[in-house]
Amino acid sequence: MSVYVVRRTLQALLVLFVMSVLVFAGVYAVGNPVDILINPMADQIEREQAIAALGLDKPLWEQYTTFIEGAVTGDLGRSFVHAAPALGLILERMPATLELASAAMLIAVLLGIPLGLWAGLKPHSFAGRSIMAGSILGFSLPTFWVGLMLIMVFSVMLGWLPSNGRGPTVELLGVPVSFLSLEGWRHLAMPATNLALFKLALLIRLTRAGTREALLQDYVKFARAKGLSNARVILVHVLRNILIPIVTVIGLEFGSVIAFAIVTESVFAWPGMGKLLIDSINLLDRPVIVAYLMVIVTIFIVINLLVDLLYSVLDPRVRLAEAKG
Amino acid sequence: MRGNLLLAVDGLRTHFFTRAGVVKAVDDVSFKLNRGEVLGLVGESGSGKSITGYSIMGLVDPPGRIVGGSIRLSGRELVGLPQEAMRALRGNRVAMIFQDPMMTLNPVMRIDRQMTEAILAHADAGEAAARARARDALVAVGIPSPDERLAAYPHQFSGGMRQRVAIAIALLNRPDLIIADEPTTALDVTIQGQILYEMQKLTRDSGASLIWITHDLSVVAGLADRIAVMYAGRIVEQGSCADVLAAPAHPYTQGLLDSVPSRNPRGARLRQIPGMAPSLMALPEGCAFRDRCPRAGRACAIAPEMEAVGAAEAGRAVRCHHPLVPHTVEDA
Ligand SMILES: Nc1ncnc2c1ncn2[C@@H]1O[C@H](COP(=O)(O)OP(=O)(O)OP(=O)(O)O)[C@@H](O)[C@H]1O
Ligand code: SF4
Numbered sequence: 001m002s003v004y005v006v007r008r009t010l011q012a013l014l015v016l017f018v019m020s021v022l023v024f025a026g027v028y029a030v031g032n033p034v035d036i037l038i039n040p041m042a043d044q045i046e047r048e049q050a051i052a053a054l055g056l057d058k059p060l061w062e063q064y065t066t067f068i069e070g071a072v073t074g075d076l077g078r079s080f081v082h083a084a085p086a087l088g089l090i091l092e093r094m095p096a097t098l099e100l101a102s103a104a105m106l107i108a109v110l111l112g113i114p115l116g117l118w119a120g121l122k123p124h125s126f127a128g129r130s131i132m133a134g135s136i137l138g139f140s141l142p143t144f145w146v147g148l149m150l151i152m153v154f155s156v157m158l159g160w161l162p163s164n165g166r167g168p169t170v171e172l173l174g175v176p177v178s179f180l181s182l183e184g185w186r187h188l189a190m191p192a193t194n195l196a197l198f199k200l201a202l203l204i205r206l207t208r209a210g211t212r213e214a215l216l217q218d219y220v221k222f223a224r225a226k227g228l229s230n231a232r233v234i235l236v237h238v239l240r241n242i243l244i245p246i247v248t249v250i251g252l253e254f255g256s257v258i259a260f261a262i263v264t265e266s267v268f269a270w271p272g273m274g275k276l277l278i279d280s281i282n283l284l285d286r287p288v289i290v291a292y293l294m295v296i297v298t299i300f301i302v303i304n305l306l307v308d309l310l311y312s313v314l315d316p317r318v319r320l321a322e323a324k325g
Numbered sequence: 326m327r328g329n330l331l332l333a334v335d336g337l338r339t340h341f342f343t344r345a346g347v348v349k350a351v352d353d354v355s356f357k358l359n360r361g362e363v364l365g366l367v368g369e370s371g372s373g374k375s376i377t378g379y380s381i382m383g384l385v386d387p388p389g390r391i392v393g394g395s396i397r398l399s400g401r402e403l404v405g406l407p408q409e410a411m412r413a414l415r416g417n418r419v420a421m422i423f424q425d426p427m428m429t430l431n432p433v434m435r436i437d438r439q440m441t442e443a444i445l446a447h448a449d450a451g452e453a454a455a456r457a458r459a460r461d462a463l464v465a466v467g468i469p470s471p472d473e474r475l476a477a478y479p480h481q482f483s484g485g486m487r488q489r490v491a492i493a494i495a496l497l498n499r500p501d502l503i504i505a506d507e508p509t510t511a512l513d514v515t516i517q518g519q520i521l522y523e524m525q526k527l528t529r530d531s532g533a534s535l536i537w538i539t540h541d542l543s544v545v546a547g548l549a550d551r552i553a554v555m556y557a558g559r560i561v562e563q564g565s566c567a568d569v570l571a572a573p574a575h576p577y578t579q580g581l582l583d584s585v586p587s588r589n590p591r592g593a594r595l596r597q598i599p600g601m602a603p604s605l606m607a608l609p610e611g612c613a614f615r616d617r618c619p620r621a622g623r624a625c626a627i628a629p630e631m632e633a634v635g636a637a638e639a640g641r642a643v644r645c646h647h648p649l650v651p652h653t654v655e656d657a
């Protein structure tokens with residue numbers, strides 16, 4: 001087990017290192033922040049002072065080593081725009097994004113698994129077909145368009161829900177959250193639904209396919225041959241088996257929900273990391289962009305690790321393989 | 326034995342309504358089984374053996390359906406029985422064991438749960454009592470250190486051991502009837518022999534009747550009291566094991582016997598039945614075996630009925646116009 005942890009940690013560090021190089025080079029290629037950040041009226045001397053202050057006068061490799069030196073101590077640089085530590089800016093926005101992503105994932109799971117199960121059990125029924133048709137819509141409609149439509153209908157036409165922001169937040173263990181107040185819920189409902197849609201469609205399809213496959217397996221027939229009730233066969237025998245791939249996908253998709261919250265956050269002006277990223281790209285605020293990407297990669301790595309651990313809890317066959325290895 | 330009838334299947338027809346057409350997987354199957362008796366249900370792949378078993382268990386899935394006939398267990402009609410009543414019988418009065426032991430146990434559940442749930446589905450036993458019974462059942466099928474094994478997962482067992490567990494589960498509620506669907510086919514030859522022997526002993530001890538499904542006549546030779554040979558969804562020959570093996574009456578049974586290696590002299594060429602089993606959607610007119618039958622004649626264009634052959638008291642019957650054993654002469 002400890003060998004496993006060490007190996008995974010080393011892998012994670014390697015991935016982070018490679019990512020930092022790519023991100024650094026990529027951001028450098030995007031454009032020169034000097035043109036945006038510095039007052040066009042400034043004279044040559046002022047310009048050079050400003051460039052030196054941002055560290056942009058040094059060659060790229062030197063900028064990179066400075067970044068890495070800071071990174072190992074947890075300092076991912078200072079924002080050009082906000083004149084504050086980039087990491088701090090991101091962590092400040094993280095609760096909003098995590099709350100949005102969690103709410104979206106919760107909606108996707110709570111609706112997706114039962115609907116997928118139903119569609120898998122009765123694939124030829126009207127309900128089964130409708131669920132599948134709905135999931136195709138969920139896949140094919142662009143997120144931003146659905147977001148705009150939601151705003152059109154529920155904010156503009158019906159006036160039921162607010163169209164932007166987080167609303168008032170309540171402190172929970174020092175972290176601001178929306179879901180503890182009714183007003184917060186009203187703000188959270190639309191963006192979370194919007195972000196959930198694609199994952200909901202994915203979970204429906206995955207659960208349905210898994211259910212249909214499991215139903216053909218001998219162990220299901222044998223379970224029925226034992227005289228178990230249909231409910232037990234489905235909720236215990238079928239579900240426990242299909243839960244293994246589903247949990248894996250939920251875990252991995254959670255990372256992408258956080259990463260792709262960008263679109264939803266922009267549409268609903270949700271004050272999360274994604275919105276910060278878009279703003280930073282517009283201003284070519286390099287340290288924030290780099291820091292954001294490093295944080296996202298770290299989140300992916302941590303989630304992957306958690307999924308692997310969970311997987312071995314759910315699937316007894318994996319446990320054995322690990323104990324041997 | 327008479328008066329001790331356990332199972333009477335009469336004119337059973339189970340069809341599958343597929344897009345390509347109606348598959349008559351079981352078409353007019355009739356047989357009887359007494360308590361404690363072993364019936365060998367023999368036939369080529371696709372002849373409808375498993376579907377016959379599923380029909381008795383009430384486990385035929387759509388697009389399949391029992392479209393006719395009756396199945397009586399201890400006098401009670403099973404065809405058309407409400408779902409809940411059928412569920413209460415399954416695993417309780419009738420149990421089934423499947424071919425592939427690697428697939429029949431749920432891979433993500435511990436053995437103890439898979440066993441106790443079979444008890445708790447039919448009785449208000451407590452968890453502890455159910456566990457004790459599960460343990461005893463494992464001992465009965467010859468699984469060493471049962472307490473450890475109860476806490477194990479299926480992948481920690483060999484194929485033979487898994488089949489023993491499946492057998493233990495089938496026997497848990499002391500069923501009246503066990504349907505064993507080729508339970509040894511997927512196993513090593515040595516293990517096959519052991520399982521066969523154990524099954525025989527266990528069913529005899531418990532007084533259960535057994536339907537042993539196989540495509541291999543040599544397997545049923547030492548096991549079955551009676552044999553029913555299936556071809557294309559129908560039973561074409563029935564009789565006591567000894568009679569049928571000594572002198573098969575149906576040309577198809579003869580063909581099956583000729584292709585069993587152990588029954589033929591060393592060095593002699595095994596004769597295979599020529600041709601292939603016909604599609605159940607496009608059976609030939611008349612006798613379904615006609616295209617492959619060496620004895621086929623003009624009469625065979627009309628489908629033969631099940632008729633008695635041999636000595637009247639032997640209770641043999643065959644579905645053939647030109648049987649190898651003469652039709653029973655009826656007393657006037
Ligand atoms: N779901 C289904 N849809 C259509 N046809 C089916 C279905 N299940 C079974 N059949 C048909 O029913 C026929 C009988 O099948 P069955 O499984 O009873 O054969 P079997 O005698 O058990 O063969 P095997 O020795 O291969 O197990 C087969 O020809 C098969 O094509
Ligand atoms: S009825 Fe005719 S074709 Fe059919 S098995 Fe008998 S002899 Fe052969």
Ligand SMILES: [Mg+2]
Nearest residue numbers: 374375376506
């Ligand atoms: Mg079969």
